[in-house]
Amino acid sequence: xxxxxxxxxxxxxxxxSTWAQDQMLQDTLQNVVVIKDAxxxxxxxxxxxxxxxxxxxxxxxxxxxxxxxxxxxxxxxxKKTVTGSIIQKQGFRVMIYNGPDRVIAMKIKSEFNRNFxxxxxxxxxxxxxxxxxxxxxxDKKEAYKFLKRITPLLPTSSVxxxxxxxxxxxxx
Numbered sequence: 001x002x003x004x005x006x007x008x009x010x011x012x013x014x015x016x017s018t019w020a021q022d023q024m025l026q027d028t029l030q031n032v033v034v035i036k037d038a039x040x041x042x043x044x045x046x047x048x049x050x051x052x053x054x055x056x057x058x059x060x061x062x063x064x065x066x067x068x069x070x071x072x073x074x075x076x077x078x079k080k081t082v083t084g085s086i087i088q089k090q091g092f093r094v095m096i097y098n099g100p101d102r103v104i105a106m107k108i109k110s111e112f113n114r115n116f117x118x119x120x121x122x123x124x125x126x127x128x129x130x131x132x133x134x135x136x137x138x139d140k141k142e143a144y145k146f147l148k149r150i151t152p153l154l155p156t157s158s159v160x161x162x163x164x165x166x167x168x169x170x171x172x
Contacts, residue, residue: 091136091139092140092142094134094143096112097109097130098131134146137164143159144159
């Protein structure tokens with residue numbers, strides 16, 4: 001009997017405290033104050049401002065021809081004019097390391113960067129292997145030419161398909 005009375009009392013107090021929390025939640029929801037940075041309003045209007053500035057700068061729109069990289073309006077940098085674009089497309093890279101040891105992967109990557117400073121290297125980790133790929137080649141021929149250059153240093157290298165960054169930038 002005592003257990004039944006205790007259970008009933010616990011249930012009644014639980015219901016009362018839940019009602020109090022609901023009431024408190026309703027009171028706080030009515031008094032919410034949002035504080036935001038004024039620069040957020042500028043970000044919202046920025047795409048429209050860029051579009052208007054571009055239309056005012058030139059009436060010509062760049063023509064995009066199929067299977068060709070788009071050339072955008074020139075950018076004046078002092079006496080030089082820069083035109084072009086940077087896009088990602090399907091191409092090829094040379095894989096110089098594929099293995100589970102991170103220390104060896106970092107060593108091979110740093111050695112490659114020292115020997116070929118102009119070629120970008122990329123390191124990926126897919127459990128359990130580290131993969132180091134180098135270069136951004138649009139076609140297989142270029143990738144195999146580069147593979148022949150690095151084979152004496154890294155004999156286990158191979159050409160693999162990958163998404164590459166293609167730069168079509170002209171400086172005049």
